[in-house]
Amino acid sequence: MDRNRKRALGAAGAGALAVVVAVGIASAADAAASTLHAAAAEKGRYFGTAVAAYKLSDSVYSTILDREFGMVTPENEMKWDATEPSQGSFSYGSADQIVAHAQAHGQRVRGHALAWHQQQPGWAQNLSGTALRNAMVNHVTQVATHYKGKIYAWDVVNEAFADGGGGGRRDSSLQRTGNDWIEVAFRAARAADPAAKLCYNDYNTDGQNAKSNAVYAMVSDFKARGVPIDCVGFQSHFNSASPVPSDYQANLQRFADLGLDVQITELDIEGSGSAQADNYRRVTEACLAVSRCTGMTVWGIRDSDSWRASGTPLLFDGNGNKKAAYTSTLTALGGGGPTSSPPSSPPVSSSSPPVPSGGCTATASVNQWQGGFVVAVRVTAGSGGTNAWTVTMPLPSGITVTNSWSVTRNGNTFTNVSYNGHINPGQYTEFGLQATGTAGTLTPTCAAS
Ligand code: XIL
Numbered sequence: 001m002d003r004n005r006k007r008a009l010g011a012a013g014a015g016a017l018a019v020v021v022a023v024g025i026a027s028a029a030d031a032a033a034s035t036l037h038a039a040a041a042e043k044g045r046y047f048g049t050a051v052a053a054y055k056l057s058d059s060v061y062s063t064i065l066d067r068e069f070g071m072v073t074p075e076n077e078m079k080w081d082a083t084e085p086s087q088g089s090f091s092y093g094s095a096d097q098i099v100a101h102a103q104a105h106g107q108r109v110r111g112h113a114l115a116w117h118q119q120q121p122g123w124a125q126n127l128s129g130t131a132l133r134n135a136m137v138n139h140v141t142q143v144a145t146h147y148k149g150k151i152y153a154w155d156v157v158n159e160a161f162a163d164g165g166g167g168g169r170r171d172s173s174l175q176r177t178g179n180d181w182i183e184v185a186f187r188a189a190r191a192a193d194p195a196a197k198l199c200y201n202d203y204n205t206d207g208q209n210a211k212s213n214a215v216y217a218m219v220s221d222f223k224a225r226g227v228p229i230d231c232v233g234f235q236s237h238f239n240s241a242s243p244v245p246s247d248y249q250a251n252l253q254r255f256a257d258l259g260l261d262v263q264i265t266e267l268d269i270e271g272s273g274s275a276q277a278d279n280y281r282r283v284t285e286a287c288l289a290v291s292r293c294t295g296m297t298v299w300g301i302r303d304s305d306s307w308r309a310s311g312t313p314l315l316f317d318g319n320g321n322k323k324a325a326y327t328s329t330l331t332a333l334g335g336g337g338p339t340s341s342p343p344s345s346p347p348v349s350s351s352s353p354p355v356p357s358g359g360c361t362a363t364a365s366v367n368q369w370q371g372g373f374v375v376a377v378r379v380t381a382g383s384g385g386t387n388a389w390t391v392t393m394p395l396p397s398g399i400t401v402t403n404s405w406s407v408t409r410n411g412n413t414f415t416n417v418s419y420n421g422h423i424n425p426g427q428y429t430e431f432g433l434q435a436t437g438t439a440g441t442l443t444p445t446c447a448a449s
Helices: 002-022 036-042 059-068 093-104 129-146 181-192 210-225 248-256 273-289 324-332
Strands: 046-051 071-074 108-116 153-158 197-202 231-234 261-269 293-298 360-369 372-381 389-392 400-405 408-410 413-415 428-436 445-448
Touching (some): 036 046, 036 324, 036 428, 071 093, 071 293, 108 129, 108 261, 153 181, 153 231, 153 261, 181 210, 197 261, 210 248, 231 248, 248 261, 248 273, 261 273, 273 324
Parallel strands (some): 046 071, 108 153, 153 197, 231 261, 261 293
Antiparallel strands (some): 360 372, 360 445, 372 428, 389 445, 408 413
16 A cells, blocks of 8 residues: 555656645545556446466566556456366366466456357367257356356357448357357356356447447347346457547447446557557547446556567557556546646535545445345545545354455455555445355445545
8 A cells, every 4th residue: 555655656746746735635645546447446447457377477467467457357268278178177277376366466357258159179169059059058157157256247258240241140150059049158157157247248349330230239139138148348459450439439338328337358459659548548538438337458468468469559568667558548547647636626516425524434235146145335535535444344144255356354344455545535446245145234334544
């Protein structure tokens, strides 16, 4: 926490100090958030990255990962070829390593991807018809069960629609098992892990076009028929041949208007300098403008980590230095230096509740199902802002906590992690936990420092 605070002050410089002095707050509570995830969290969003298990031992890599990101997506480790290399025999070593790292650092996990026509093991590539359908359902069930309670959202089905103007499904061996293969996969995932959000994920669907229209029609149909789907992922791999579409925000919004979350899942934008920075700013602003855009993930940390490394599409250069695109993204999220410092009093619109005085308040909302529940706890800073906070929330006996995120838990005591201790006056952050059993009424209390 102190580390982050010093960094925030250092980056903000004299301008932010002047603001702090002007409002008479002795701490740096008004300094803008200094990392991507902290800034996103202040907007109620997550900021994530794709992670490769074999790079976790690279200290430049893991230092940036743990400083800047609050959500991780295994880049390859949860794919079918990695998790079920021979039929019925599952291998979770590398994916488990990423999940363990995330849990140890207060990060959440996007699972990627349960059913996809690519990166299938050889044995699955040789199957068709009923045998392939059954193998797919078993795969979804086994993998989602293994990670039950540990996944924020699953890409249940990836890239099932065709490119071009046809507006139909992509031909694949999975598609040839019958048009209902997608909903069957979603139902199997829901049965295995009822707490994970279930997403459909695709590329070239970022603007309104024949492909995104076809996905839109499928999602509308799923919602109408009660097929379990909670989110749509927009990969957002951009370059000069596939630029950020002018109707990006409008397209995210129309999906959100169907009553589900939207997420930017694999963002990378080829280019350099101010042009690249401007594109990252546009994408970030688009997500923030859509209330159900719950977060964004970049597809790697340094340019050298990218699957499209020659296009230098990421936020850090090969040495781990922040690029202009990093700064524009952080600024768009409301973080960074003095130019983006919050006003000396928090913006309170006429409809907003007044900022409570004192340290902080906490509220819990419970999503209970047969046998288990998820609690989302919102920590709202009072007029002094917070540098660190502790929530005390008595939990009923007979429950077992299976997972928690964005918090350090010690029994009934929950303390901020590095990126969310700092909350500006009137702003909030959220953490969560999942448990088996019955929650009943939960009454958290909050103390700030
Ligand atoms: C890519 C990985 O980044 C590469 O390391 C791998 O060789 C191929 O797959 N769409 C997706 C991702 O959904 O899983 C892909 O990831 C990039 C395109």
